[in-house]
Structure formats: C-alpha cells, structure tokens
Amino acid sequence: MRIEDEIFELIRNSPELKPREHFIQQTKMKLMNEAKKYNQRQKLFNTSFYWSSIAATIAIVIWISFFGGITYISDSVSQVMASFQKNTTPQVAEDHHVNTPISTKNPTVFIYHTHNTESFTTLASNKKSFSDSKKNITLVGKKLNESLRDKEIYSLHNKIDIQKVLKNEGLKFEDSYKVSREIIKEVLEKNKDIKLVLDIHRDSSKREESTIKVNGKNVSRISFVVSAVSSKYEENRKIADLFHHKLQDKYPGISRGVLVGGKATKNNYNQDLFDNSLLIEIGGPENTLEEEYRSVEILSEVIIDVLDEIE
Template structure:
C-alpha cells in the first residue's frame, strides 16, 4: 500500500486534468444550488433572531410596567454601583485592617418578645437571641456597600456578673472595649452602640412601602464633654433619615445633665470617648427580627451617605 508521501508525489507530477464541459457545468450548478440553500437558512436565522429580540423587548417592557420590574432593576443597579470602590480611599476603608465603623452593644442581652416563650416585656432578655443579631445584620448590609465594619458581640452583662459589679457599671465595662478599639484603629469615623427601646410596638413601628419597619431614635448625653459633637452627628443622622424615609426616626433624645458635680456619677454613654459616637435604638421590645432587619437596610443607606461627609 502506498504511503501519503508517494501519493502526493504522484499527484504533484501528474499531467493537468482536463475535465469534460458537462462535468464542469454540473458541478457549478450543484455549488450554486448549495449556496442558495445556505443563504436561505441564514435569512431564516436572522429573521428568527429579529423576532426573538422583539418578543423579549415586549416582555421586559410589560414586566417593568405591570409588575414593578423597575424597582428590581433600580435596586440591582444600586447594589452593583455600591460594590464598586469610588476611589482609592474607599478601597482602603474596605480593608480588614482599617475599619471605619465600630458597632457594639452595651446592653448585649436586650431581646424581643416574638423571639421568646416568656412574653413579659420586663424579662425580654436572652444570651443568644438578642440585639447583637441586629448589629450583625447592619454589619452585613454595610459590607455590601464596601464599608468595613468591626462588630463586637461581647456580653458585658456576663462580665459584670463574673466580677460581681453593680449594673450601673456596665458603661464602664463597655467603655473599656471602646477605648481599646479606638487605640488600635486610628481611622474610625463612626461608633454606634445599638440598643432596642423598651416601648411597645405601636410606638416603635412605622409603615414603609406597605411593610412594617422598626423605627429608630438617638440618645445623646448632655453630660458628655463631647456633647456638641455628639448632638451634631445624631442630628445629622436623624435629618438624613427623615429626608429619605419620613417618620422612620423618632428624633434625638437628650439626657439631662446630672445635678451632681461628681464626675463618677455622670453617665456619658461612652460618648465622651469619641466625637462621632451614637447611641442608636432600633425598634422596641415587641418588634420582630424581620421588622428590625428592614430598618437596618434603610439605616445602612444613610450611614453610607454619612461617612462621605465625615471624611
């Protein structure tokens, strides 16, 4: 059997072929017929593609107009855009080594009656299901916005019990952790001590876009040496919430100065440690975790705006 090289050599040195005219004509007609068939198939594909685009456009338009698809698109757009660093400083802010927000909970075990078998509002405290879950949700929402957050779940009540200290000393205990965090993180812009209010649901719930949302309030100590700065950041936060979601914030509550001049009897709520300190109450004792989380999503939007102004 001849190998390929020998066959190629024979073809190479063979005389020119002179096909019959009938063969050439038949071959030309066959090729033209095949070309026409291919062209026809191509036109059908283009027509199918055109109508697919038309149908898809009509369907998307109907979805946006009739089923609220525009809200989904806007939310998706904002989620994507918020995940893109705006500049080099924002990228640094998102670094694990450079938190810009610190969240903690002085009253760590504050819980919600929908979580608990015991519906007594005066006993709505739990070591596991408590306000730290709300702080964790806020941390998650802020990280989605490329904001790095340090969240503490330290149980300050447990520390009090272990040291046999009076309950009035709890801010002293949480304040030590705040100071430690400040010492280690020089670029913090905002510190938030998150609580839940003791008021009932009627006073701590608002309707937004057809859903129940936990309302919020701020507490500022007039005793704090940073009182003016503390009040300024709380008022700014309140105003931004009021502008975006009227009624979500119940305002800034002032704790009057103590009549005693003894500094040991003054309650600063740790606001003396940092100018941009907030005591933020999200919802109340009867709110559900779903209502709390809806509030957190809106709060995160405002914090994102607020941090820009704190640069």
C-alpha cells in the same frame, strides 16, 4: 578434647588442597552467573525507582494543576500552624479587655452593645425583662455589620457578652458602661480609621410608637440618644442631628428624633471618648427581628451618606 577441636586440628594439619581445573572453571562460571543476575536485579530496581519517581512527579503536577493541590497544601499547613499556635499560645479568658480584632480592611464603623441581652417578645427567654443571653439585640448589630460590608463599608462588630462580664466580675447592671468603655478604648487604639462609634440598643416603647410602614412593610423606628453630660456633647449632637435629617429626607417618620439623656444618672454613655459617637435605639420589645432587619438596611444606607460628609 571436644570433637570440634579435633576437626579444626585436622584441617590445620592437612596438606595443601589442589582442586582440579574443571572444578575451578565450574565455580568461576557459577560466580559469574550469580554476579550477572545480581546486576540485572539492581538495574531493574534502579529503573523501577526512576520510573516510579517520574510517575509520582507527574501525579503531583496533575493534582496541583487540576484538583487544587496547592490550596490543600496551604490549608494543611495553615491547620498545622493554627494547631501549633493553639497548643503553644496561652489561653486568655474572654472578657472586656480582649477579643476585639484589628481589621485588615481599615474599618470606619465600630458597632457594639452595652446592653447586649436586650431582646424581643418573640425571642426573649425572660418575658418579664424581655431579655435573652443568645437571641438579642446583638443579632441586629450583626445584620448591620453584614449590610455595611455588602456596601463595601468595613466595620467591626463586638459581640462580647457584657452582662456575663458583669456577673463574672460581681458588678451591677449600672456598671455596663464601664465595661463597654474599655472595649471602645481598645478599638480606637487599634483601629485608627474609625469614623463612627455606634452603641446599638432597642428602646422600651410600645409597638404603635416603635413601628412604621415603609413601602408597605412594617419597619422598626430609630431614635438617637445623646448624653447631656458628655464633654463632647456638641460634637455628639451634631452627628445625631445629621443622622436624623438624613433619615427623614429618605424615609419620613422612621426617625423618632434626637433624645437628650444622661442628666439624672450622670451617664455620658462613653460619648466623651469620640466625637462621632452615638447611642442608637432601633425598635422596641414588640418588634420582630424581620422588622429590625428592614430598619437596619435603611440605617446602613444613611451611614454611607453620613460617612461621605464627615470624611
């Protein structure tokens, strides 16, 4: 038999224990003291937890009231949701069918660039064709968009690299208008308040033809091109003439007039999609970006006048 079994057997067979009264009282007092200490510790913990909760609540209120806590919370939630959407939404390749936003401000002007790589001698990486994939006529459209918004005219500016789309899809330069056509159709479908559709280019004229002084500063001249083969030629021509006359009234000589094209190439410049659709050429390759921007500022003034008449 193992030793522990012997011990248990002795305990089992031992007579009933009768502790002395003094031992019982001492044990009772010890247990009561321990219980009292436990209650004090528990009470202290509860009090600490209570006051810590109040302090935390006060800190949160102060943070929200004085340090923009609500904004931080909102931004944090937005970032989490954006991250979630980014990770759960299928990624769509950027092409001419997507990435045209719907403005919450009901835009009335749509700006785009069929020949988006048209650039200037001071910016172009390709000095033979005066083209550049980054620094090009898109910057002029961006400036026009900003100038209109400063005047509280809401517009959409499409910056899709159409020439890149042509390359990726194995299309020719002549197909540029086929690509931009899909963009226009999508915009008109999603934005019902559009009043003007403007395809911004620069022409190929020499500096002496493309530049004029306005208030002592060089400004790029502007011309309007209407397609002779557009099914909406009359409507397109009417809006082009309106722009020309408004410019001439305010800044004589800045407009080079209304040019009619498209006959030889049978190109309607997509002007058949919308009555108030224009191809606008601003300056030439020898103009500077500053001269383009000055011209755009003037053009934005005239756009306001034109919108007042067609609305």
